[in-house]
Amino acid sequence: MNQKLIKTIGKLINFTSYLFPHYxxxxxxxxxxTPRKGKLNDEEKNYLRSAIQETIIYEDxxxxxxxxxxxxxxxxxxxxxxxxxxxxxxxxxxxxxEHYNIMAIDAPAHGDSGSKIFNAVLYSECIYAVxxxxxxxVVIGHSIGGTASAxxxxxxxxxxxxxxxxxxxxxxxxxxxxxxxxxxxxxxxIKAINNYYLKHFGYFPEFYTVENFSKNIHxxxxxxxxxxxxxxxYKDALHxxxxxxxxxxxxxxxxxxxxxxxxxxxxxxxxxxA
Numbered sequence: 001m002n003q004k005l006i007k008t009i010g011k012l013i014n015f016t017s018y019l020f021p022h023y024x025x026x027x028x029x030x031x032x033x034t035p036r037k038g039k040l041n042d043e044e045k046n047y048l049r050s051a052i053q054e055t056i057i058y059e060d061x062x063x064x065x066x067x068x069x070x071x072x073x074x075x076x077x078x079x080x081x082x083x084x085x086x087x088x089x090x091x092x093x094x095x096x097x098e099h100y101n102i103m104a105i106d107a108p109a110h111g112d113s114g115s116k117i118f119n120a121v122l123y124s125e126c127i128y129a130v131x132x133x134x135x136x137x138v139v140i141g142h143s144i145g146g147t148a149s150a151x152x153x154x155x156x157x158x159x160x161x162x163x164x165x166x167x168x169x170x171x172x173x174x175x176x177x178x179x180x181x182x183x184x185x186x187x188x189x190i191k192a193i194n195n196y197y198l199k200h201f202g203y204f205p206e207f208y209t210v211e212n213f214s215k216n217i218h219x220x221x222x223x224x225x226x227x228x229x230x231x232x233x234y235k236d237a238l239h240x241x242x243x244x245x246x247x248x249x250x251x252x253x254x255x256x257x258x259x260x261x262x263x264x265x266x267x268x269x270x271x272x273x274a
Contacts, residue, residue, distance in 0.1 A: 021192045032179050051066035061113070064085075072100045074136040105130055107123050120172055127152040128152040131156075143169070150214065160219040166259045168223070210240050226257065229257045
């Protein structure tokens with residue numbers, strides 16, 4: 001979506017907010033919650049066929065899971081926005097060679113999972129449903145998948161042993177703020193969006209910050225974040241590290257937000273084998 005079109009849509013929603021604020025909020029949240037990409041292409045489908053596939057249901061959302069059987073601990077891989085389980089291919093192959101039992105999932109509205117919308121709160125509950133059924137001892141989450149994993153573990157006080165966060169945001173409020181700035185929404189739309197979250201999730205977006213979703217996490221943590229991450233600021237990693245007491249922060253430079261790199265994988269293996 002080009003910048004001119006984005007600003008045009010933003011102006012239309014701003015105008016609508018003066019007449020129908022609830023409808024404007026609904027449209028703004030829908031745009032924010034609808035991934036433009038992340039569905040599986042043929043190459044990705046072919047690779048994922050090497051896994052044992054199963055679908056589990058959370059409420060009315062079908063979540064596709066992938067399992068590569070191994071003899072060691074079960075590791076759950078949780079991807080981020082506009083991605084899917086295939087993003088873990090390189091790490092999966094490394095973990096397979098180490099004989100780990102590996103699981104990956106597709107988020108709501110991504111990959112081969114159901115739903116037309118995505119939000120981090122919904123994702124966290126889907127992650128909880130998967131953890132409850134398969135009981136992984138380790139969870140590795142990238143970007144918003146990491147934050148949603150932390151939220152799931154915290155909210156349900158899960159006995160996960162290790163949690164690895166790769167390029168994860170420390171709060172949802174900042175993610176929404178970035179979206180608001182991109183669209184150019186006025187204060188009326190922002191207020192309506194906040195009220196929408198309060199109505200549907202019970203909290204304003206600013207509630208979902210690391211101070212509030214790390215208190216019940218007892219898992220040993222590893223945080224890896226790139227100093228020059230242009231998607232999620234390195235400040236977020238510092239923020240998480242401050243409140244996630246049982247964790248270690250590793251800074252990389254020049255690996256970007258994706259963190260698909262041998263150095264990162266070596267840090268992960270060292271942490272898993274410790």
